[in-house]
Amino acid sequence: MTDMLSAAFVTVFxxxxxxxxxxxxxxxxxxxxxxxAGVLNLGIEGVMLVGAYSGFIVTLTTGNFWLGMLAGxxxxxxxxxxxLVLNVxxxxxxxxxxxxxxxxxxxxxxxxxLQNNAKSNTSLGTAPALSIPGLSDIPVxxxxxxxxxxxFWVAIVLVxxxxxxxxxxxxxxxxxxxxxxxxxxxxxGGSVIKIRSHAVILGGAFVGLGGAYLAELTTATxxxxxxxxxxxxxxxxxxxxxxxxxxxxxxxxxYGFTVAVGxxxxxxxxxxxxxxxxxxxxxxxxxxxxxFARSSVVPPALxxxxxxxxx
Amino acid sequence: xxxxxxxxxxxVDGLVRSILPVILALIVAxxxxxAMGSNPLDFFAGVWTYGITGxxxxxxxxxxxxxxxxxxxxxxxxxxxxxxLGYNGQYLLGAVVASGFGPYLFAALPAWLATIVIFLGALLxxxxxxxxxxxxxxxxxTNEIITSLVMSFIGVGIANLLIKGPFKDPSTPxxxxxVIPDDQLLPYIPGTAIHIGLLIxxxxxxxxxxxxxxxxxxxxxxxxxxxxxxxxxxGINSTWMVILLFALSSALIAFAGAVDVLGQYSxxxxxxxxxxxxxxxxxxxxxxxxxxxxxxxxxxYAVLATGGTLAAQQAGLNVDFLLVIVGLILIFMTITExxxxxxxxxxxxxxxxxxxxxxxxxxxxxxxRASAQERVGEPIPPxxxxxxxxxxTAPATATDPAPAPEARTS
Numbered sequence: 001m002t003d004m005l006s007a008a009f010v011t012v013f014x015x016x017x018x019x020x021x022x023x024x025x026x027x028x029x030x031x032x033x034x035x036x037a038g039v040l041n042l043g044i045e046g047v048m049l050v051g052a053y054s055g056f057i058v059t060l061t062t063g064n065f066w067l068g069m070l071a072g073x074x075x076x077x078x079x080x081x082x083x084l085v086l087n088v089x090x091x092x093x094x095x096x097x098x099x100x101x102x103x104x105x106x107x108x109x110x111x112x113x114l115q116n117n118a119k120s121n122t123s124l125g126t127a128p129a130l131s132i133p134g135l136s137d138i139p140v141x142x143x144x145x146x147x148x149x150x151x152f153w154v155a156i157v158l159v160x161x162x163x164x165x166x167x168x169x170x171x172x173x174x175x176x177x178x179x180x181x182x183x184x185x186x187x188x189g190g191s192v193i194k195i196r197s198h199a200v201i202l203g204g205a206f207v208g209l210g211g212a213y214l215a216e217l218t219t220a221t222x223x224x225x226x227x228x229x230x231x232x233x234x235x236x237x238x239x240x241x242x243x244x245x246x247x248x249x250x251x252x253x254x255y256g257f258t259v260a261v262g263x264x265x266x267x268x269x270x271x272x273x274x275x276x277x278x279x280x281x282x283x284x285x286x287x288x289x290x291x292f293a294r295s296s297v298v299p300p301a302l303x304x305x306x307x308x309x310x311x
Numbered sequence: 312x313x314x315x316x317x318x319x320x321x322x323v324d325g326l327v328r329s330i331l332p333v334i335l336a337l338i339v340a341x342x343x344x345x346a347m348g349s350n351p352l353d354f355f356a357g358v359w360t361y362g363i364t365g366x367x368x369x370x371x372x373x374x375x376x377x378x379x380x381x382x383x384x385x386x387x388x389x390x391x392x393x394x395x396l397g398y399n400g401q402y403l404l405g406a407v408v409a410s411g412f413g414p415y416l417f418a419a420l421p422a423w424l425a426t427i428v429i430f431l432g433a434l435l436x437x438x439x440x441x442x443x444x445x446x447x448x449x450x451x452x453t454n455e456i457i458t459s460l461v462m463s464f465i466g467v468g469i470a471n472l473l474i475k476g477p478f479k480d481p482s483t484p485x486x487x488x489x490v491i492p493d494d495q496l497l498p499y500i501p502g503t504a505i506h507i508g509l510l511i512x513x514x515x516x517x518x519x520x521x522x523x524x525x526x527x528x529x530x531x532x533x534x535x536x537x538x539x540x541x542x543x544x545x546g547i548n549s550t551w552m553v554i555l556l557f558a559l560s561s562a563l564i565a566f567a568g569a570v571d572v573l574g575q576y577s578x579x580x581x582x583x584x585x586x587x588x589x590x591x592x593x594x595x596x597x598x599x600x601x602x603x604x605x606x607x608x609x610x611x612y613a614v615l616a617t618g619g620t621l622a623a624q625q626a627g628l629n630v631d632f633l634l635v636i637v638g639l640i641l642i643f644m645t646i647t648e649x650x651x652x653x654x655x656x657x658x659x660x661x662x663x664x665x666x667x668x669x670x671x672x673x674x675x676x677x678x679x680r681a682s683a684q685e686r687v688g689e690p691i692p693p694x695x696x697x698x699x700x701x702x703x704t705a706p707a708t709a710t711d712p713a714p715a716p717e718a719r720t721s
Binding site for chain 2: 042092093104106107115229232236278282286
């Protein structure tokens, strides 16, 4: 048991929690932006995969992790364009389109990977670390938190900025109005379609970033179906946190903890089957949903395309 | 005379709307294959060769059996407007009942009795597995899409654990269950290599069709699906309805897993997940949630999947390419429906309630203009003149979506 508290072990554990939590935070923030505007994107799993693959392929060819993250964001936006055109503009069903995006995202990334990358080297290596002077010398916390890649810090800043804009600006108010009561936004002179378009594009960028973070920093490679349900967990987190970014971050870290604890137990010599480890986050999620069933509130206009004048 | 004509036209339109999305999806899939440097014609020829010719059509029909049962299961939930998306877990749990207990039961009981026990067990497991999402939905209105999906991941995990643990065949290092002897499996239809699971599936679809369209229970389902509030007014217990429909849907999907194992595979490997629900979903919608209409569409997919698996490998693609085709069908389906709705070609292919959800305009609160007119006491619904005066060929602009689909009186 003394192993459990050794500095090296805790360091690896914290880094692992962060690695698991960050993609989820980014994806959940993206989903939150969309959901607050009234667009439930069930395609998030596919969008993440597209972001992950674009990030992976760009980093693999250029060797630049920042370019990869950018490509991930662009990939996420492109994948979300289907939702933008078909749902926000044409008013088609969000659930069906979301499922279609998930299926196409899963299929196309898997096909592309197996055709282009399966037989060659797919390891991206580690991203250059950014040591924060002073702080990085602290034992345990220093190497695990303050020697992360610069991408980690930029991602955190982006999340904070998104949270600020969502809760403290007129634009954020419009977003929430589009999800709560689109007709009031319309009456106030705003355009529901325009605001929802902003939300879907921005959300796609965040979800794509989440996928790229997963591929580039957490796993340092891409494998088909790498997200393994992470997108759906992001939807649950979004539902439970009711648009508050801080709660998104906290629940994502809890998720990262549940994922990291499995391998950690194996390192410590407890023999936990891999299937149980994979199931833990989902069991935590369903228990959370059972306990907080009444709290999982979604915006009233979620899932409903806005048609002016319709009753 | 007129009525007959319009009925005939509606049937043609329905057919067009069911088939057009598939054709468009196949064309786009062909373009994608072309873009990836393979020949799409080779792929489609391969689908034909490996899916139809020789005795391959029998393999396609064997695949059809579980697909049709899953389709009926999905239709039950969707008709009640419940999104049961936990099919992968439900299916694998049903399969694991058959593959796990099968070897013991067949050793102890006569084959027919063991088969019945397994089928009942799979139905029961499926029904029980659906309780958490169903009760959360009925009691607290928790979104069943999320809960059923999360339960699905847990179900897949439990199935794998069972196959690697208690149900593992000790005589092989592979993580798989013991093989059920061939003579204990479901018998073949005489003269073919197709097991009777296909007949079970088709009978099930016919019974379901009858129940949906000819019984009071079917009517209750449709009322409930159209509007849970209206259902409460006519005395339908919505809590019970949610739980019952979810349980029936999930039980049938689990049953499909058991049929597949007892009919075709005779054992189950760990990490095997055929994703039948994902594949069947678009065809269920294209069939307008009618079990009988789903049969030919599912048959089409069975050929596509059977032939496509080998054809994709031959074309240098991965099997997951089928997912892309299914996704494309879903997208083209919604687009076709939208265009059809725009042109008012005829009936929509979903029951009004679900169609309204699928194409739901913003509901609940009238917009300021509408409520103003209502206050003045205007008897005509405010958007009627708009939809009548709007030219049918008006291009769909981004900011002006479809007029609200109203209840048509024809």
